[in-house]
Amino acid sequence: MREALNLALDEALTEDPATLVFGEDVGRLGGVFRVTEGLQRRHGEHRVFDTPLSEAAIAGMAVGLAMNGRRPVPELQFDGFAYPAMDQIVNQIARMNYRSRGAAPMPITLRIPSFGGIQAPEHHGESLEAAFAHVPGLKVAAPSDAPDAYRLLLQSVRSDDPVVFLEPKARYWDRSPAPAGADSGGDPAVGTARVVRSGRHATLVAWGAMVHRCLQAAEAAAEDGVQLEVVDLRWLKPIDAAGLAESVRRTRRAVVVHEAPLTAGLGGEVSALITEGAFARLAAPVQRVAGFDVVYPAGPLEPQYLPTVDRILSAVQRTFG
Amino acid sequence: MLTREDPPRLDGPALPAELSRRLYRTMLTARLLDTEAVALQRQGVFPAYVSLRGQEAAQVGSAAAMDPRRDFAFPTYREMAVALALGVDMAGYMASHRALWHGGLYDPAASRFAPVNAVVGGPVPHAVGWALGEKLAGRTGCAVSYFGDGASSEGDVHEAMNLAGVMSAPVVFVCQNNRWALSVPNEHQIAGGSVAARAAGYGMPGTAVDGDDAAAVYTAVREALDRARAGGGPSLVEALTYRAAPHSTSDDTSRYRDPGEERAGERRDPLPRARAALEAAGQADAAFFERAEAEGRAEAERIRDAVSTTPEPDGSDLFTHVYREPTEELARQRRVWQEEVA
Numbered sequence: 001m002r003e004a005l006n007l008a009l010d011e012a013l014t015e016d017p018a019t020l021v022f023g024e025d026v027g028r029l030g031g032v033f034r035v036t037e038g039l040q041r042r043h044g045e046h047r048v049f050d051t052p053l054s055e056a057a058i059a060g061m062a063v064g065l066a067m068n069g070r071r072p073v074p075e076l077q078f079d080g081f082a083y084p085a086m087d088q089i090v091n092q093i094a095r096m097n098y099r100s101r102g103a104a105p106m107p108i109t110l111r112i113p114s115f116g117g118i119q120a121p122e123h124h125g126e127s128l129e130a131a132f133a134h135v136p137g138l139k140v141a142a143p144s145d146a147p148d149a150y151r152l153l154l155q156s157v158r159s160d161d162p163v164v165f166l167e168p169k170a171r172y173w174d175r176s177p178a179p180a181g182a183d184s185g186g187d188p189a190v191g192t193a194r195v196v197r198s199g200r201h202a203t204l205v206a207w208g209a210m211v212h213r214c215l216q217a218a219e220a221a222a223e224d225g226v227q228l229e230v231v232d233l234r235w236l237k238p239i240d241a242a243g244l245a246e247s248v249r250r251t252r253r254a255v256v257v258h259e260a261p262l263t264a265g266l267g268g269e270v271s272a273l274i275t276e277g278a279f280a281r282l283a284a285p286v287q288r289v290a291g292f293d294v295v296y297p298a299g300p301l302e303p304q305y306l307p308t309v310d311r312i313l314s315a316v317q318r319t320f321g
Numbered sequence: 322m323l324t325r326e327d328p329p330r331l332d333g334p335a336l337p338a339e340l341s342r343r344l345y346r347t348m349l350t351a352r353l354l355d356t357e358a359v360a361l362q363r364q365g366v367f368p369a370y371v372s373l374r375g376q377e378a379a380q381v382g383s384a385a386a387m388d389p390r391r392d393f394a395f396p397t398y399r400e401m402a403v404a405l406a407l408g409v410d411m412a413g414y415m416a417s418h419r420a421l422w423h424g425g426l427y428d429p430a431a432s433r434f435a436p437v438n439a440v441v442g443g444p445v446p447h448a449v450g451w452a453l454g455e456k457l458a459g460r461t462g463c464a465v466s467y468f469g470d471g472a473s474s475e476g477d478v479h480e481a482m483n484l485a486g487v488m489s490a491p492v493v494f495v496c497q498n499n500r501w502a503l504s505v506p507n508e509h510q511i512a513g514g515s516v517a518a519r520a521a522g523y524g525m526p527g528t529a530v531d532g533d534d535a536a537a538v539y540t541a542v543r544e545a546l547d548r549a550r551a552g553g554g555p556s557l558v559e560a561l562t563y564r565a566a567p568h569s570t571s572d573d574t575s576r577y578r579d580p581g582e583e584r585a586g587e588r589r590d591p592l593p594r595a596r597a598a599l600e601a602a603g604q605a606d607a608a609f610f611e612r613a614e615a616e617g618r619a620e621a622e623r624i625r626d627a628v629s630t631t632p633e634p635d636g637s638d639l640f641t642h643v644y645r646e647p648t649e650e651l652a653r654q655r656r657v658w659q660e661e662v663a
Contacts, residue, residue, distance in 0.1 A: 020457075046457050052487055057446045057480035064395075064450025064464070067435065070457075072450075087477065091440050092447070098642040099424030099436040105645055136643055160645035191648060238648035 023075030059088035080123025094137030117170030119299030127260030144211035168208035191238035199229035202253035245277025351402035375565030378591035382538030412627035442475025471502025491549035499564035532560030
């Protein structure tokens with residue numbers, strides 16, 4: 001996935017001179033996850049540059065650059081460090097188009113390495129998607145594999161709306177190949193979910209690294225003859241309500257899986273959308289499998305926090321009564 | 322640096338007569354418009370208003386130093402006289418105080434004046450980003466970032482100044498130190514007592530000027546802009562002034578300010594000082610002051626009437642500017658609004 005993201009950024013920088021990549025350590029180092037590796041060398045220090053350790057200023061300067069006709073692609077190095085920039089993201093980036101009645105568009109893609117699964121220190125593994133998805137004016141994307149990361153990132157950078165782009169750290173090392181050099185701008189519209197595995201007995205809905213976990217669960221279920229459909233939400237705002245309903249109307253059962261704590265998590269929203277869109281066809285209440293309502297735990301406890309294949313399969317079982 | 326106790330002076334740097342007169346006319350018009358705005362609040366037209374009374378010299382002097390063809394101002398919410406000096410559509414500006422639209426109804430891109438912003442430290446990094454955009458493009462425009470002594474305690478301001486210093490961005494930080502951050506005085510707001518002194522830590526020049534002397538503010542900001550344009554990077558100008566009015570029309574200064582201090586503040590009033598300076602320099606006669614008063618009053622009344630009669634935004638504007646590329650869900654909610662609310 002790192003290579004796919006790198007390729008997408010490379011293409012974005014090549015196709016539009018207004019595009020700028022900046023943040024902590026994205027230049028010479030190529031980013032702590034090497035997502036921006038080689039970009040400064042290829043596009044110059046004026047297009048790809050390091051900033052001080054200064055999250056609010058990184059997000060805030062993106063506002064000013066956008067007001068000056070640029071297409072900023074800033075990186076906040078880790079999810080927990082998005083909080084210091086929250087005012088700029090919520091009060092400024094998300095609102096400037098509205099505040100200016102369209103005179104100050106914010107074509108900003110804010111990349112944030114996100115979610116857990118790599119046993120990182122505190123603040124280096126969090127799930128902020130519900131916080132961002134709740135904010136009017138923002139769009140939120142979370143890819144689950146390399147080819148989709150490539151597509152979604154280019155789509156985000158080309159969008160004239162601000163996109164919070166949550167990259168699942170646990171999937172950075174996913175090696176599924178990116179479509180080399182292919183222009184995928186014509187891919188499904190912003191806000192379209194995708195079925196990554198077809199099935200007929202129940203639908204699993206997930207995003208980010210949990211899509212992979214759901215595919216593992218579906219694999220295990222298949223051994224027992226249960227065919228689970230896996231839907232990758234991809235866009236957490238806007239959410240593909242129609243796509244979700246379509247899948248669940250077929251399978252009649254749904255389990256939403258996410259890493260964030262259960263309470264007020266995005267799973268509640270997804271569950272409500274499924275209920276609104278497919279109630280008459282639902283054979284059982286929508287189930288949620290989530291992180292617990294605890295502080296994101298330290299490394300050794302992480303495997304007990306993250307949804308497991310067993311918990312997902314138990315939830316599927318619950319939908320069968 | 323200047324202190325609150327310094328007596329008013331008339332020995333600021335001499336400016337050309339036409340510029341001095343322009344500064345005075347704009348300051349006077351701002352004062353008259355400010356007075357009209359307070360009246361509009363009393364009449365219930367504005368739900369609230371934040372007066373800039375006392376800060377006319379700091380605002381007009383700094384704004385007059387800008388080149389509105391290539392520079393860009395980033396205000397918070399008390400920069401009405403900056404807007405006036407830059408030629409912003411003032412009925413559109415005042416619309417934010419009538420609560421017609423959060424950022425104002427003027428066009429910020431055309432006005433070179435960013436939308437009004439109530440998070441006082443928020444726009445400061447925007448100015449740095451905009452300035453960096455000019456530098457990257459090889460242009461010579463500068464950003465002017467307005468904020469107050471209260472905002473100088475906000476983290477974003479420090480991050481922005483450090484970033485500007487590191488990037489050598491062509492931005493001028495103009496701190497209007499009006500002594501009071503709502504009810505909190507400088508001594509409880511600024512450790513070390515000086516905003517200007519902080520500039521050294523960010524690798525930029527910091528100057529404290531008499532913010533009630535329009536010529537002094539103009540000269541300091543002009544120098545900073547010239548330096549930035551020539552590639553010299555950012556500067557900080559702290560204009561020491563006084564908020565002669567309450568924080569807002571909802572505020573009661575008697576709960577926290579000494580009446581004696583307010584009387585001393587009145588003696589700092591930049592308008593009589595500017596008038597005395599013009600007279601002392603022989604740059605204006607009685608006829609000029611009469612004309613300035615009449616024209617300023619007419620302009621203030623024109624703006625007052627215009628903002629009072631500006632129609633409220635259309636209900637569909639609720640949805641119009643949230644996204645450039647609207648979502649299906651928002652379109653659905655717009656239909657709900659159309660059927661159930663409108």
